Amino acid sequence: MRNKLKQLTEALLSNDRFLLLSHVDPDGDAVGSLIALHALLERRGKRAVAYDRDGVPEIYRFLRGSENIHSSLETPDGFDAAIFVECPNVGRAGENAAALVEKIPLWINIDHHRDNGNFGHLNIVDPQLSATGELVYEVFQLLQEPLDRMTAEALYAAIMTDTGSFRFPNTTPRAHVISAELIGLGIEPHEIYQRIYENLSKPAALINARAHATLEILDGYSCVTVTRAMLKETGATAEDTHEIVNYGRNIESIEVAVLLREMEQGIKVSLRSKSRVNVSEIAARFGGGGHIRAAGCTIQADMEQARRLIFAEVERALEKSHSASRS
Incomplete structure (x- = not known):
């Protein structure tokens, strides 16, 4: 170097x-x-x-x-x-x-x-x-x-x-x-x-609160959701959602945190992990990328389709990490 x-x-x-x-x-x-x-x-x-x-x-x-x-x-x-x-x-x-x-x-x-x-x-x-x-x-x-x-x-x-x-x-x-x-x-x-x-605007604080209310705690992973309607109602922008995904990672027993943000075309996916799962590999399957513990991608689908697709990949990655730890 x-x-x-x-x-x-x-x-x-x-x-x-x-x-x-x-x-x-x-x-x-x-x-x-x-x-x-x-x-x-x-x-x-x-x-x-x-x-x-x-x-x-x-x-x-x-x-x-x-x-x-x-x-x-x-x-x-x-x-x-x-x-x-x-x-x-x-x-x-x-x-x-x-x-x-x-x-x-x-x-x-x-x-x-x-x-x-x-x-x-x-x-x-x-x-x-x-x-x-x-x-x-x-x-x-x-x-x-x-x-x-x-x-x-x-x-x-x-x-x-x-x-x-x-x-x-x-x-x-x-x-x-x-x-x-x-x-x-x-x-x-x-x-x-x-x-x-520590300098959230009022719209950013409101969209964080709304997003946190959508929290799903699943088997080893979490998900929060932001819709276009939520952004409009709070006056927030996409920029105001950047830190929301970390909320899900802070939970005990959670290895992977997912944020799904609805865009005009497609769903923006943000991924974070703690220690075992390489989320850049998950993002790469949808044309995205990033780092081992922080990555993202965009899925050209509606919210429900995107949820199914990303959840399946997260579950596959978690199972792979469990298998590796048992071997």
């Missing part, structure tokens, strides 16, 4: 115009990594444009530098390199991503997803890391570029959110070491946590 990172720094130094892209419906790792990488390139005198099709979610807009992430591009022409951040494949950056980058000669792929397709000309992918923000941090170190408060906050948010505030099994010693160094630069971790996790 050290050699790959050196190749990355060489590519950053030898090119001048960069398009940075991350996945649709961006999370804290995507936003924080984009902010920090954009800032690094601009300080080096490069032209950098950060793009995410869905823009920056409200909960991350307090991060300085988030205003530099755009949800539209005037023209995709004139770039030397496209840098995909936290995208396991080109399509995760949106249905128009391939068209945006088709004329760009160099594609750089920076990620930590296990299902990354290594689609770039240069692939810096390490599934052992807790967050893509860790890779961006290492780029700062290799280039001996000092982190300021803005970039430190962005990278701390990236690591904190992808580790579930350092609770998830993907939390590594290195994640703690990097986070400690970022805190040493003067950031306030409790403020970042509060702005992200």
Whole structure:
């Protein structure tokens, strides 16, 4: 990985115009990594444009530098390199991503997803890391570029959110070491946590309450449901539902938590697990993906059909994990 990172720094130094892209419906790792990488390139005198099709979610807009992430591009022409951040494949950056980058000669792929397709000309992918923000941090170190408060906050948010505030099994010693160094630069971790996790809007609080009321506790797994009618009645948005799935995982005896959210076309499925089930394998069966303990997909079906399909796969995965533990 050290050699790959050196190749990355060489590519950053030898090119001048960069398009940075991350996945649709961006999370804290995507936003924080984009902010920090954009800032690094601009300080080096490069032209950098950060793009995410869905823009920056409200909960991350307090991060300085988030205003530099755009949800539209005037023209995709004139770039030397496209840098995909936290995208396991080109399509995760949106249905128009391939068209945006088709004329760009160099594609750089920076990620930590296990299902990354290594689609770039240069692939810096390490599934052992807790967050893509860790890779961006290492780029700062290799280039001996000092982190300021803005970039430190962005990278701390990236690591904190992808580790579930350092609770998830993907939390590594290195994640703690990097986070400690970022805190040493003067950031306030409790403020970042509060702005992200303890700052629900009224509609978000209402949709959480409505969703929790749909909770089903099944044999080793749970399910909560959000319908379009519920969103309309509470005034909530899809963004307000992101943390709901974790409610089901917090229950004793539950290994897998499922959130089913009705969309205009299809059902968005979010999956979480505690320790035994690889939910990315479940999501992959429906064209989705993610991490071992956190993944998602979209099923083109109505709610009842989607329930039957996803429940069958979850039950199969749970039985597989039970069989493995007995052998």
